[in-house]
Amino acid sequence: MEQYKDHTPSMMEENEMDGYEKIDRYNAGKIKRIADKYHDILKDIGENPDREGLNKTPERVAKALQFLTHGYDLNPTEILKSAMFTEDYSQMVIVKDIEVYSMCEHHMLPFFGKAHVAYIPNGKVVGLSKIPRVVDAFSRRLQVQERLTNEIRDCIESTLKPLGVAVVIECKHMCMSMRGIQKQNSVTTTSAFTGEFVNENTRMEFMQLIAAKLS
Numbered sequence: 001m002e003q004y005k006d007h008t009p010s011m012m013e014e015n016e017m018d019g020y021e022k023i024d025r026y027n028a029g030k031i032k033r034i035a036d037k038y039h040d041i042l043k044d045i046g047e048n049p050d051r052e053g054l055n056k057t058p059e060r061v062a063k064a065l066q067f068l069t070h071g072y073d074l075n076p077t078e079i080l081k082s083a084m085f086t087e088d089y090s091q092m093v094i095v096k097d098i099e100v101y102s103m104c105e106h107h108m109l110p111f112f113g114k115a116h117v118a119y120i121p122n123g124k125v126v127g128l129s130k131i132p133r134v135v136d137a138f139s140r141r142l143q144v145q146e147r148l149t150n151e152i153r154d155c156i157e158s159t160l161k162p163l164g165v166a167v168v169i170e171c172k173h174m175c176m177s178m179r180g181i182q183k184q185n186s187v188t189t190t191s192a193f194t195g196e197f198v199n200e201n202t203r204m205e206f207m208q209l210i211a212a213k214l215s
């Protein structure tokens with residue numbers, strides 16, 4: 001990995017990297033600091049952090065945590081700007097069933113499910129893959145589902161300036177199933193709309209399209 005030492009990644013390169021690559025190349029000091037704390041946490045929960053099965057666990061957890069929160073290192077606006085194209089298309093564009101993995105900021109436990117994102121172009125379209133990338137950039141942080149929903153909407157609205165944006169997110173929260181109220185099957189749905197999606201007919205069309213299954 002010698003060749004990476006003096007190389008500061010450009011924003012484009014950063015956006016193309018997955019979390020693990022970034023962690024291994026650029027965050028060794030932070031990984032060690034987090035791992036040292038988990039070493040103590042293991043002791044505090046009554047474990048022996050030096051036994052064989054656990055002796056690498058603090059470092060593994062630190063790397064996992066870095067990955068699970070690598071959205072802080074990404075710039076969602078730049079992700080969208082990197083692939084915006086002038087196009088004469090003014091119907092709804094929907095990217096649905098985007099997997100979401102996030103962590104609730106109250107318990108740092110996972111919440112996960114699906115995001116459905118739509119926009120109506122106003123002269124510009126965005127590369128399709130950039131929509132799930134924006135979802136990831138905001139979800140790979142400590143979040144509440146409502147803020148996650150609004151942040152995705154606001155980023156697309158302010159960057160692409162479309163005729164409207166719609167975001168619906170459906171998630172299960174582990175803090176409500178494996179602890180606390182312990183409800184295994186509850187799903188939380190949040191939504192955020194701008195522009196033409198505030199209009200009931202447009203919003204209904206979007207809701208019907210995200211509910212429809214491909215045959």
Ligand SMILES: Nc1nc2c(ncn2[C@@H]2O[C@H](COP(=O)(O)OP(=O)(O)OP(=O)(O)O)[C@@H](O)[C@H]2O)c(=O)[nH]1
Pocket residue numbers: 104105106143144145146173175176180181
């Ligand atoms: N609005 C919202 N609440 C969330 C989200 N994720 C977790 N929560 C809630 O955050 C709240 C924190 O409440 P507290 O009473 O401070 O924490 P707590 O004692 O651990 O709460 P319980 O989970 O009810 O045991 C809980 O009601 C969680 O269900 C989210 O994405 N949005």
Ligand SMILES: [Zn+2]
Pocket residue numbers: 104105106107108109173175176
């Ligand atoms: Zn929680």
